[in-house]
Amino acid sequence: MYEPRHHEQIKVCRTRIAERQARPDRNPTRGARALTAAALAAAALAAGAAPAAAHAAQTPSSPPTPSAERVHQSLADATVEEAINAAESQAGTPYAWGGTGPDSFDCSGLVQWAFGEAGIDLPRITYDQVAQGSKISYDNAQRGDILYWSDGGPAYHVAIYLGDGRMIDAPNSGGQVGERDVHHANLAGAVRLG
Numbered sequence: 001m002y003e004p005r006h007h008e009q010i011k012v013c014r015t016r017i018a019e020r021q022a023r024p025d026r027n028p029t030r031g032a033r034a035l036t037a038a039a040l041a042a043a044a045l046a047a048g049a050a051p052a053a054a055h056a057a058q059t060p061s062s063p064p065t066p067s068a069e070r071v072h073q074s075l076a077d078a079t080v081e082e083a084i085n086a087a088e089s090q091a092g093t094p095y096a097w098g099g100t101g102p103d104s105f106d107c108s109g110l111v112q113w114a115f116g117e118a119g120i121d122l123p124r125i126t127y128d129q130v131a132q133g134s135k136i137s138y139d140n141a142q143r144g145d146i147l148y149w150s151d152g153g154p155a156y157h158v159a160i161y162l163g164d165g166r167m168i169d170a171p172n173s174g175g176q177v178g179e180r181d182v183h184h185a186n187l188a189g190a191v192r193l194g
Contacts, residue, residue: 074192079118080144086117087160087168093177095170100124105170105177111146111158120193127154133191138182141190150188161190 074080087110096104101113108126115122122129130148141147143163148155159169161182168179 074142074194075118075120075144079120082118083114083120084144084160084162084168087111087114087177088179090114090177091168091179093170095173095175095177097173099170107158107170110168110170110177111160114160115193122193126156126158129158130155130191133193136190136192138184138187138190142192145190145192147182147190148188149186151186155188 075083090101090105090110090113093102094104095106097106098109099105100109105113108124108129111129112122112124122132126148129146133146136145138147141161143161145161147159147161147167149157157169159167159182161167162179165182166179167182168177170177171180
């Protein structure tokens with residue numbers, strides 16, 4: 001499920017950024033720090049020390065960028081099984097866009113409801129759910145991870161991974177909640193909640 005809300009927010013953010021830039025009186029020390037940092041970077045570049053200057057410009061609290069995918073701890077097995085059992089209890093329930101159960105579900109409504117039954121609060125919208133955990137590749141997906149699909153934009157579909165190439169989801173109009181093989185067209189990865 002895709003909603004244009006994301007694009008509307010970008011326009012608002014751009015307006016606010018321009019407004020902040022037009023009001024330098026908000027935080028005068030920020031401007032002084034930026035000028036000092038720019039002067040130090042220019043001096044380091046002139047002295048041929050650009051890599052060191054770039055490293056020194058990083059704040060000590062910024063973590064190093066990992067070169068390989070990190071696999072984070074997941075929810076407790078009992079919590080995962082409770083969410084999966086809740087989703088499976090809805091097998092045969094019809095798909096309805098915007099459905100949050102128990103009489104009908106859309107994909108994100110099913111995921112939100114099932115994890116809610118296990119005590120895990122998730123947002124309502126697909127792409128907000130995808131932002132709730134650690135993104136991992138499908139190859140590293142485990143039972144209870146949220147699978148998501150994208151065509152290059154925001155995620156438009158989610159399902160709960162069951163393991164062994166199987167998932168449970170609310171597929172589309174005319175469909176019903178059910179277990180099925182994972183379809184790989186536009187499969188973007190998985191999200192591990194934890």
